[in-house]
Amino acid sequence: MFTPLHQSPLFTRQHEVYEGLGMRAWSEGIVPWRATTCPLLADVEAELIAAFAEDVGEPVTVIDVGAGTGRLGFHLVPKLEARGLKATVVLADIAPSNGRALSEQPQLAALAATGRLTFEVLDALHPTPRRGATVLLAHYLFDSLPHRAFRVTSSGEVLEGLVDVTQTPWAWRYEATNPRAELEGRGAGTFLVPVGAAQALAAWRSTFEGPLLALAADKGVTPRGPLEDPLLAQHESVSAGVDFTALARLADGWVHSSPASASDVFALHAFTTTAAPQLMKCWRERGGRNQVLHLLERFNELLAATPDAEALLGFLETTHDDPDLLAQLSPHLRELTLDDRQAGRLVSLLARAGERHFHFKQQLDVPFSLGITAHGLGALQLAIAWYGRSLAESGAHPSTLLNLALAQKTLGRVDDACAALEVLLEAEPEHPRAKALLDEWSSA
Numbered sequence: 138m139f140t141p142l143h144q145s146p147l148f149t150r151q152h153e154v155y156e157g158l159g160m161r162a163w164s165e166g167i168v169p170w171r172a173t174t175c176p177l178l179a180d181v182e183a184e185l186i187a188a189f190a191e192d193v194g195e196p197v198t199v200i201d202v203g204a205g206t207g208r209l210g211f212h213l214v215p216k217l218e219a220r221g222l223k224a225t226v227v228l229a230d231i232a233p234s235n236g237r238a239l240s241e242q243p244q245l246a247a248l249a250a251t252g253r254l255t256f257e258v259l260d261a262l263h264p265t266p267r268r269g270a271t272v273l274l275a276h277y278l279f280d281s282l283p284h285r286a287f288r289v290t291s292s293g294e295v296l297e298g299l300v301d302v303t304q305t306p307w308a309w310r311y312e313a314t315n316p317r318a319e320l321e322g323r324g325a326g327t328f329l330v331p332v333g334a335a336q337a338l339a340a341w342r343s344t345f346e347g348p349l350l351a352l353a354a355d356k357g358v359t360p361r362g363p364l365e366d367p368l369l370a371q372h373e374s375v376s377a378g379v380d381f382t383a384l385a386r387l388a389d390g391w392v393h394s395s396p397a398s399a400s401d402v403f404a405l406h407a408f409t410t411t412a413a414p415q416l417m418k419c420w421r422e423r424g425g426r427n428q429v430l431h432l433l434e435r436f437n438e439l440l441a442a443t444p445d446a447e448a449l450l451g452f453l454e455t456t457h458d459d460p461d462l463l464a465q466l467s468p469h470l471r472e473l474t475l476d477d478r479q480a481g482r483l484v485s486l487l488a489r490a491g492e493r494h495f496h497f498k499q500q501l502d503v504p505f506s507l508g509i510t511a512h513g514l515g516a517l518q519l520a521i522a523w524y525g526r527s528l529a530e531s532g533a534h535p536s537t538l539l540n541l542a543l544a545q546k547t548l549g550r551v552d553d554a555c556a557a558l559e560v561l562l563e564a565e566p567e568h569p570r571a572k573a574l575l576d577e578w579s580s581a
Contacts, residue, residue, distance in 0.1 A: 139299040139310050142367065143283035143332050146302055147375045151281055152260075154374040156232040163206045164498040167372045170205055171433070172403050173276035173354045176457035176493055178429045179212035182352055185407070186272050187220040188419035193348045193411065197224050197270040202261050202337075203278040204228035207239045208495045214253050224272075225252075229259035244495060261337045268346045275337070275353040279384070280376040282333025286367045287317060291325045298327070298367060309366045319383035325363040329377045335387035338408060342390050348411035351391070354429070355379045357401040381406050394420050396427045403430045436462055444469040446479050453486050460490035464506040471513055484516045491522065496530045504530060505537050517544045535565050542574065551578055 142148070155162060162168040172178070190197045199217075201210050210228045217224050228239050239245055240256045248254040259265065261278060286298030288311050296311035319330055334353075341349060358378040359368050370376045378401055385393035394407040394417070404427050407420060435452055442448070449466055456462050463486060470483060487507055494503060508523030524541040527534070538561040545554040558575040561568060 138301040138303050142286040142298055142300050145300050148283040151374055152231045156234055158373060159234045160238050166500060171461060172429055174206060174208035175429060176212045176459050177432055178354065179209055179216050180457055181423050181428060183213060183216035183220055185352065185416060185419050185424050186217065187222050188415040189272060189350045189413055190222055191415045192413040193270040195270050197272055198227060199224050199272045200227040200229055201274045202229050202259060204230050204239060206497045207242055207245050210254060211244055211495045214248055226254050227257050229257040231260050233258050262340055264340055264344050266344050270348045271345050273341055273351045275351055277355060279331055279334035279353055279379045280355050281374060282337060284329040284377045285332050286329055287320060288327045288363060289320060289323055289325050290363055295320060319386040327361040327363060327365050327367055329367050329380060331379050331384045334379060334384050338388045338391055342410060351408040353406045357399055357404055359401045396425045400427060400430055432456065439466065444472050446473045446475055450479060450482050458489040458493045460494040460503050460507060463490050464501055464503040467506045467510040471510055480514050484514055487511045488519055502527055502531050509540060512540060512544055517548050520544050533560055533564055535561050535568060539571060546578060555579060
């Protein structure tokens with residue numbers, strides 16, 4: 138039952154896992170998504186894509202290979218347009234169920250109706266031919282494509298890792314094999330080689346006719362000792378840290394541009410098939426700086442720190458109005474006493490986040506969180522708008538309806554407030570506060 142890792146069910150059945158999970162893979166937090174779909178990454182990539190389009194002198198097609206929730210495409214389309222770039226954005230996934238879910242998402246469907254966005258079922262390893270300049274976005278994609286495992290012993294012998302996944306935990310065996318060029322110069326250790334990513338790059342280069350740019354946002358490698366087994370993350374599917382140094386050696390015909398500092402957590406890499414001076418200039422200025430990683434590191438620091446108004450507001454003003462980060466920091470913001478200027482800055486952030494909010498079912502009710510934050514600041518019309526989005530997206534939750542009614546009553550909209558309480562009581566007839574308020578307001 139021992140099989141080379143890249144031929145094992147861990148990788149050969151990945152598409153079945155994602156077809157079965159559907160959008161649950163992201164809505165339930167099984168697979169990470171925030172780093173690769175945030176507005177800041179969309180802004181960085183829009184600038185890189187615009188520079189590439191300037192280099193090639195023709196319209197480009199942008200394919201998000203393994204588009205997940207479609208959140209990145211939602212952020213990317215307006216950022217490309219803001220740069221005057223005419224580009225078709227394709228949201229692609231190997232799982233037909235995900236393709237259907239993407240096409241049915243109202244915000245994405247609205248973009249598709251304008252012709253700015255399309256949907257495809259696409260196998261990254263066996264793509265459909267197309268012509269013209271193409272940008273391929275590979276976000277948390279290469280880590281889930283097949284990897285081979287190798288062990289280099291202290292004497293320099295190279296062994297291949299075979300795995301038996303029928304055992305719990307998985308059992309590993311190592312057999313002698315020929316030295317691998319991508320391991321040249323490596324000391325003793327256990328290494329994962331991204332052969333699936335190399336196969337994808339080869340398939341794209343041979344199938345797509347025209348200049349290509351591939352932007353890969355992924356986690357890097359974590360060093361493993363010569364007596365340790367490979368490190369694979371398990372989240373119903375599996376994923377591996379991507380050894381971009383090894384991938385660059387395998388990627389025939391591609392020029393690799395790496396970030397200024399390597400990271401095993403998250404980094405953006407670029408691969409191109411054509412001379413691209415404007416792209417390289419833009420890469421030095423933005424692409425290679427790993428801005429998303431620095432943003433997420435700062436976010437985690439703020440989550441763990443004692444709340445500070447200036448620190449929180451200053452950070453949020455660098456996130457390109459990311460409503461998800463704003464919602465996660467909102468509990469900290471609600472603990473603070475803000476002066477008028479700070480309150481005004483926060484209200485502006487809450488208002489601008491409305492344009493960036495992308496709805497997909499997730500564990501955090503972003504609109505409700507932003508609504509109660511606006512409510513606490515006295516921005517009642519804004520709070521009501523956010524409560525309305527929460528009800529539309531997450532259903533008639535009692536807390537949302539009660540807060541909506543309170544905001545409407547404060548604005549003198551008593552009939553609307555009573556109507557919200559009546560909806561609440563239909564779902565929860567014995568809700569004590571709703572009953573008391575409805576009796577009081579109805580008789581006033």
